[in-house]
Amino acid sequence: MENRFERNFIIDNNEAVLNIENAAIFLGISTATVRNWVKSGYLQTIREDAKYLFHRKEVENIKSRIKNGDIEKLNKRANKSKTNKTFIPEEYIQDGVSFNELNSIVNFIKINSVSLLPALLLIALNLLKKEKILLKADIQDIIQKKDLFFTNKEIEGEIKPWILEIESEKIKEEFSFLLDCDIPQQRDVLGFLYQSILHEGEKSQSGSYYTPSNIVNEIIVNYVKKDSKVFDPCCGTGQFLLAFSDVIENPLNIYGIDFDKIAVRIARLNILIKFKNKNFIPNIICKNTLLEVGNYDLFSLKDKSIKDFDIIATNPPWGVHFSGGDLEKLNKFYPEIKSLESFSYFLKKSIDLLSEDGIISFILPESILSVKTHKDIREIILNNSQIIKIVYLNRVFKNVFTPVIRLDIKKCKGIKGSIQICKGDKNYFVKQKRWLNNQDFIFDIHADGVDAKIINKIYQTNHTTLKNRADWALGIVTGDNKKFIIEEAREGFEPIYKGKDVEKFVLNKPMNYIKFLPEKFQQVAPWQVPIF
Ligand SMILES: C[S@@+](CC[C@H](N)C(=O)[O-])C[C@H]1O[C@@H](n2cnc3c(N)ncnc32)[C@H](O)[C@@H]1O
Structure with missing residues (x-):
């Protein structure tokens, strides 16, 4: 087997390079497993853009580490939470065309080892110059922490503490590229760059995979009106909040919370730039939505009527591992959620914060539909809402293998009607009442009305x-x-x-x-x- 491998490598920059088939042969695994190891960060490709080409040294190194027992259970599920790898979430770019320009900014940051906060600050200042909110700034002004002139006082208030917080030696003359480079028109450039620089391990720990804009846009078109009061309970850098603001006229009707301080800073700036001609303080704050934001009746930001949202839309974190202390509190606040699943806590919290007839639209893993552990949240949904629509989206996040669905529900009690199921080019309706009678409240979206009739008929005969x-x-x-x-x-x-x-x-x-x-x-x- 190793002889076959010997004959099958190519040379790139004086280094032997293997394609996926040869890497698989050498490691004695299938090409599918090689792909999985790449996705989970165990095996590095020669470059980010060179799909499935590997330096021979890298493959040999992995093989000897397996032999020595350095890497246990490599053929089992990778432990993403420990990876230091970064990846570029291509799906977060609206047009795909801007990828190369954005990629060159990410590469500059990596090659020059620019730290996270200075990198984001320089890009933010660059954006503000282009928006004519910041009148002038060169790299020396930032290094020397000179006074900058902004046309918008709130934005000035956001940026100044950010500049002061960064040690001057972390910003170097040669970083001026970030302050002056072309930045493609994208809804959340700062969020994209933040996602691209953040380590995969950190992302998976807090479930921070931001949602592609086409998915967000569809939700907005379906439900948001210009005077809706809307909320993203884990808003990240504000992809949903920015999409809301395409329709909503008053920025104070847009609420967001996230416990990631940097993400909140970006989200606030994004909204302030979007409404740059208005004077307001964004309703976007850094809190732990599940633990800090009220115990339902204690919920309070600045606005006491914050509870009654018309629309709550987000992509909540999935499968987060909570610490013992947090679990104790979660059990106390949400006793009906036995699964300890983060997306279930977010769903329960959101149902409580919604006005009667208000709408929730969440991006969720397919497992919510049928896995037994999630019967707790399925029962809560069936008893407290009309499910309007379930859209089967399949895989949408790079580096997340799970198929994804969109679940839209309307808060209401009483008789339940039909649910629209959208699956590829199939579009049909099923009765919510049927799901209430299913074992473990399974949402069997794959059985349409005809299938259900056949199953019922079989059950009615001797069987x-x-x-x-x-x-x-x-x-x-x-x-x-x-x-x-x-x-x-x-x-x-x-x-x-x-x-x-x-x-x-x-x-x-x-x-x-x-x-x-x-x-x-x-x-x-x-x-x-x-x-x-
Ligand atoms: C999947 S991302 C979604 C971000 C954004 N809503 C979007 O769809 O693009 C999940 C977000 O939840 C945040 N998060 C996780 N647990 C949280 C908590 N308990 N309270 C507030 N935010 C939380 C993470 O920081 C992350 O930004």
Whole structure:
């Protein structure tokens, strides 16, 4: 195997480079696993833009680290929370055309090791100059912390403490590129750059994957009116808030909270720039929405009537690991959420903060629809709202593998009507009442009205179910089918069903054979003797 590998590398800048197939052969894994290792940060490509080309040294290094036991369970799920890798969230750019220009700014920041805050400050000042809010500033003015002249007092109030906070030696003469470069027209350039510089580990810890603008825009078009009172309870740098402000006339009707101080600073600046001709203090603050922002009735910013939002829209964090102390408080504040899932806390909190007939639109992982753990929040949703629409979006975030849905609900009690399901080019309605009767309140979006009728009919006739009559388990993921699976019967091998052997109503004859070596496979179901 290693000989085959020896013959198959190319040379780039005097360094041997492997393509994905050869890297897979050398490591003894499938190309799909190589892709996963790249996405999870274990394996580095030669450059960010060189998809699946690897320096031979990098691949050899990984191989010897696996051999030495330095990397345990590499073939299991990567622990993203520890990666120092950064990545550029291409999906956050509106037109795709600006990618190269934005990428060159990110590269400048990385190559020159510009720290996060100075980098964002210089880009912010650059934007303000282009908007004619900052009259003039060169790099020496910033290094020497000279007085700058702004046409907008609120923006001046946001920027001045930022400049004072940064040690002068962190800003160098050669960083003037950031202060003067061309910045493409984008809704949230600062947010994009912040996401691109932030380490993947930090992003995954707080669930900070910002939402692509096309997804946000659709929500706004569907629900927001010019006098709506709107809220993003975990607003990040303000993608949703900026989209709201395309329709809403009074910036004081736009509310946002996030516990990330830098993100809030950017969000405030974004809104102030958007409404640069108005005098106002943005209703965007740095708090922990789940723990600090009221215990429902204690909720207060500056506005006591803040509770009654017309629309709450966001992409809440998913799967956040809470500390013991926080968990204790969360259990006290939200006793009905047993799953300890961050998006469920955000949903519950948002339902409470919404006005009667108000609308929630959340971007969520598909798992909310059917995974048993989430039955708590499904029951709360079914009993407190009419689900208006579920849109199946599939994968939308680079580096997040989970399929994604959009869930739109209207707060109300009483009789429930129909839910619109949008899945690719399919568009149909299902009755919410049916879901209330489903086991674990499963939102079975894949069964349309006809499917539901067939299932009901089957249940109404004499029937037997598999309950207590069968064991089941997830099958085998070998990690490399070519290596472990053969197509003819051989001593020591046993027949195995692949997904494609299982058809609707028919189990085909198995055409593949495997030697059962669970310790060598990427994933296998626990080995148990079935009890009948
Ligand atoms: C997936 S991002 C969404 C940002 C923005 N709403 C968007 O869609 O682009 C989730 C955000 O939730 C914030 N967050 C996580 N837990 C929070 C909490 N308990 N209170 C406030 N913000 C929180 C993170 O800092 C992050 O900015």
